[in-house]
Amino acid sequence: MSKKAWILNTCLGVLLSGCANDRTDEVEAEADGQALRKVTLKLDWYAEPAHGGFYQALLNGYYEEAGLEVEIQQGGPGVMPLQAVALGRVDFTLGRIDDAIIGVDRGLPVQLVAAYMEKDPQAIMFHASNPIDSWEDLDGKSIMVNPGNAFVAVLRKRKQIDFSVIPLDYGIQRFLKDPDFIQQCFVTSQPYFAKQQGVEVGVMLLSDEDYSPERVVITNTTFAEENPEIVKAFAESSLRGWKDYMEGDPSKTHEYLTGIHNGNTDELNAYSHKAMSEYKVVFGDASLGESLGLIDESKLEKTIETLRDLEIVKQELRASDLIDYSILPEAVRVPVK
Structure with missing residues (x-):
């Protein structure tokens, strides 16, 4: 490694460590006199029905019931949410599972939390x-x-x-x-x-096309190691929100989405919700063993292998380099019947 590269890696390591520690300190803050843990979710785009389950969890109080005060930040063109969570600027973000794999291959300290869409839309x-x-x-x-x-x-x-x-x-x-x-x-x-x-x-x-990377929640590795109970609580609450959004009444969430982003309309919200259902985007195909939240270890290994075959991923990564199943809800590990 060149001297210039060594200096760059060293500085990046210090920066990542410092940012992660800052976020860890922030989650201990109290809100309104209650011991709610403050965490931030950075979206991969402007708020839209494709994020509906997270807003359903927020509006229905599922995060608060789990002891979390969640701030959802919108994304947009040019936003790099994976880098934001790697640097510890936010606690959670969203992306495709192959993007997370590529990030880890390139040295980003990130790991998987749960799949909120079993099929990429x-x-x-x-x-x-x-x-x-x-x-x-x-x-x-x-x-x-x-x-x-x-x-x-x-x-x-x-x-x-x-x-x-x-x-x-x-x-x-x-x-x-x-x-x-x-x-x-x-x-x-x-x-x-x-x-x-x-x-x-x-x-x-x-x-x-037999290449179906899930859309997943991603967190910072240091944050997960130091706050496993927060990661699990966020995953459980988010999946609860998604199940309720898809199977229950999404009207309150749709009204909220229309209010916070002018690109949303009643008609678009209804269309998007119906499309997610018809294409089995969120729950996947039960006949294939898919279910909300699941990150199947063998499928993850297969995706890594595909990316290596294409020479997009260089390292000999394993599923364990991307996910710690021991701190995650059962729905992430085992298909829900």
């Missing part, structure tokens, strides 16, 4: 008039996607196809104007906006 969206029936039909096309997404390499290698990548701009204006345009989307949102503009769309869910 990311998809490829195209005009219904565009004759695309399979992944092979994408060969030779141009697709607007996030260039850093691992699924780009997965599709190219597994399907033996090639396509040009247009960097994602997080909008659908180009899609609306060009019937041949293809782009990455969330099945819970962009198809709705396209249909609102009179464009019928088709989608192919990326999780249907």
Whole structure:
């Protein structure tokens, strides 16, 4: 290792340690005379129905019942939530499980807490008039996607196809104007906006390509080691919120989401909630042994192996490098029947 690299790593280590200790001190603070532990959740995007379970837990008092005072911070374009939790600036964040694996491979001190979506709602969206029936039909096309997404390499290698990548701009204006345009989307949102503009769309869910990284809650490794009871309480309360959001009455949460982000509407909230149910995004497919919260160890090992085969991950990582099942709820370890 060069002297410059050694200095950089040393400074980063000091910074990470200091930030993590600061957050540990903060969670001991009392709120309103009660011994509530203050923790922060950083979203990966603006507040939307895809975060509904966390807001359901907040509004219904599930976090407070577990002794937590939770602040939910919104994300947006350019926000790097994984780095924020690695630096100890927040206690929890959200992301795809493969992003967490890549982060650990690159030295970030983060670990997994629970899966809040068993199936990633990311998809490829195209005009219904565009004759695309399979992944092979994408060969030779141009697709607007996030260039850093691992699924780009997965599709190219597994399907033996090639396509040009247009960097994602997080909008659908180009899609609306060009019937041949293809782009990455969330099945819970962009198809709705396209249909609102009179464009019928088709989608192919990326999780249907035998590469289905869960969307997960992520925390700082030092924070988890020093506060295992907080991590477990946050996981249990969040999963309770998600179950209630999907199976109970989401109206209060939808009203709240509309109030805190002007991109949300009653119609979008209803569409997103229905899409999550129809595509089995949150609970997964019970026939495959999937259930809310579960991070299956063998599947995690398989995802790591896939990323190594693609040379995206360099280290010989194991599931134990990413998750400590001993401090987590049973739902994370064992499928719920």
